[in-house]
Amino acid sequence: MKDRPEAYLDYSASTPVDPRVLAAMMPYFSEVFANPSSTHRFGRQAERAIEDARATVAAVLNCRPSEIVFTGGGSESDNLALRGAAWRARASGLPSRLITSPVEHSAVTETVAQLDQLMGFKSEIVAVDRYGLVKAEAFAEACRRGGAMASVIYANNELGSINDLPKLAAIARDSGILFHTDAVQAGGQLSLDVERLGVDLLSLSAHKFYGPKGVGILYVKQGIDLASALTGGGHEAGRRAGTHNTPFIVGLARALELAYQERDERLAHFQKLRDRLIRGVLERVDPAELSGHPEHRLPSHASFVLHGIDANALLMHLDMKGVAASSGSACKTGNPEPAATLLAAGYSAESAKSGLRLSVGRNTTIAEVDYAIEALAEAVEKLGKVQREWAS
């Protein structure tokens, strides 16, 4: 028992590496250390590990191994997908419009913004509903006007809401527009069957599903010719240069494999605790309103708008009580902006500074959840008093 109670409820930000994953990675740091691109037997041994990993990932995604590109993480996958497709479209004289949503991860938002500002692409941002879900009619409207590609997040990191990818991807396909999804938050929880989803490109990051940080994948449907956003040696079929990080790639594959083998138990656990958390918070914390979709949301994910409470100050109070949480406007520099996601979902600028996310994981216990609810209730009461006194 620890001196002070603690509750880590920020698994959407990162998860610990599963010991089985770590064990799978270990031999590839020093025993099987050779460069997988080398001709010799040592290199071939490493290469085999990478190709096994690729096959494992492909099985989960229901795709061909050759459609998997290993990257340095989710942000890199998003960059490669967007920049690679945009540059290729430019080289081929295709339309230069990029269609996206206002609730994307910043790896997508900022890449699109840069393509828009520096490279002459035109970004079009499609409206979302109050849960942060892309409106299909608006998306269809945008697609009818043509474009190089569309990118829509699978499950939003702040609100947890799950977009209807099969529907949106079909709309894009009908207009001949490439469809990318950032599935980083969805990884390990939602179906990644690319056939069923109908996506052309999909980004994942290992550390969201009990794998190591700094490794991810981009699924690239066969036949799509991406311009490399990281040029060099011909690694990953010329799409991502750089010596393979063998242990991390092995770790990613093992983590993904375990996540989908054990998915039913994990999700049942997540959901049970998540529901207890939501119930408790709504019951005990006065200004709390559930944000994001009540049903179509990540099983591990709870998010709230705490009206009248500065979420950044709240995180400090929660941290002092040993509770790890996150806010949409998360900012360690005391200069918080209203969370763009909440603004897009129709919340006021004031409410958009009061978003709180609590996310459960495999190690979360009922005791932790109950402690966090009490800690949150107490913090909100004390902080609310100070903030009300100074409001106006």
Add this chain to the structure above:
Amino acid sequence: MTTKKARVVVAMSGGVDSSVAAALLLREGYDVVGMMMRLWSDEALGGAQHNRCCTPDQMSDARRIADQLGIPFYVLDSKDIFRNTIVNYFIEGHRNGYTPNPCLECNRHIRFDWLLNNALALDADYLATGHYARVSGDVDSGWALRRGVDVNKDQSYVLSVLGQEQLRRALFPVGEYPKSEVRRLAEELDFDVASKKDSQDLCFLGNNDYRDFLSLHAPDVMSPGPIVTTDGLVLGEHQGLANYTIGQRKGLGISYSAPLYVLAMNPFKNALVVGLREQLGRDELIAEQVNWLRGEAPAAPFRADVKIRYKATPQSASVIIGQDGRAQVAFDEPQRDITPGQAAVFYDGDICLGGGVIAKFDSELSAVV
């Protein structure tokens, strides 16, 4: 069974003094929490790098120190309240012909009210800062604010706005040491900030002069107007009243048979009033909004040492308590640079008794007592 340690929130600026303050408190066994207030981000001046306090550099310095000490560190968004109280006070003061001292107002409204209350809500027992001052006393006899051990560094002047409720909660760990010792401690603790320069100007000005700040935020107070003598003779044009201080001789750009000094600002006529050296000295001032650290005004007139600027040497005077939070201060010797808007702070030896804002020299004001 362990007794719960007293918790103290330290206002950390990333500078030497508050860093050493945090270390000293930790050494004394407190449960220490570092906090920095985000006071200002002047977008119009090109973003945060233009205000020295709470720039990313200061913030990462403070964060680094907190990590080194193993204490939590948080940044509290205080921009709105700082702008609404302190920055507006500064601008309005200049607009009305005062030379305001925002540091005192900041201690009154921001540090020892807003920040203190945030600290208390965080279950803290105390709020500590890196000021060179001391608190002594106890619950029964009350609390006294005393000058810091290092007389050259003493900052009790800017803390003269506190009351018993604040003193009870305040800790000023470096006030017990000379600055040289604080620097030595910082080196001993291996703080990167050990050799950092002391901060000089107002925190929200950053690399800019207060004149640039006012030109941007209150251009009206920077508009040219006449330079006049007390007889009403117009001698030239000034470049905006806020550019000048009482007692200033150089840089007036006027010629006259004798050296002329700034005597006063008249914001209603936007006039800068100048006069001869002998017109400058005054042996009396009225202080307004006087605060008494004991919580109540002394019953009878008393003798005190009075400081009229942060860096001024205290001067002997008699203080008479007036109505409506006013006090009349009669100096033994005339003072040359009594500046409306600055604070007059009263001392009995090293004990700070209180202080108030120096009023403008209106003829009717002299009749307050």
